[in-house]
Amino acid sequence: MLLLLFDVGSNRYGLEASEVIEVTPLVCLRAAPHTPAYVAGVFNYRGVVTPVIDLHALLGERPVRRCSALAS
Secondary structure, eight states: OOEEEEEETTEEEEEEGGGOOOOOOOOOBBOOTTSOTTEEEEEEETTEEEEEEOHHHHTTSOOOOOOBOOOO
16 A cells, blocks of 8 residues: 655654545645635636635644745
8 A cells, every 4th residue: 555644743644645636736825715714725626716724723733844836
C-alpha cells in the first residue's frame, strides 16, 4: 500500500495514495472572511474557488505559517 504521509504537530498521518487526486505546489491564499479559524484561505484551482483547511488548526495545534496574496 502506498501512502501520502504528513505530520500535524508530533503526530504522523497517512492517506492511501489511491484516494489522493492531486498534490498541488504551495500557493498563496486569499483571505476568506467569516470562515472558521481552521480555514486558511482560498485559491483558484482550475477556475474554481477552493477553500484550504489548516489541519494543524483543525486538530488543535498552532496554525501553520501562511502566505497571503496581496489584494489586487
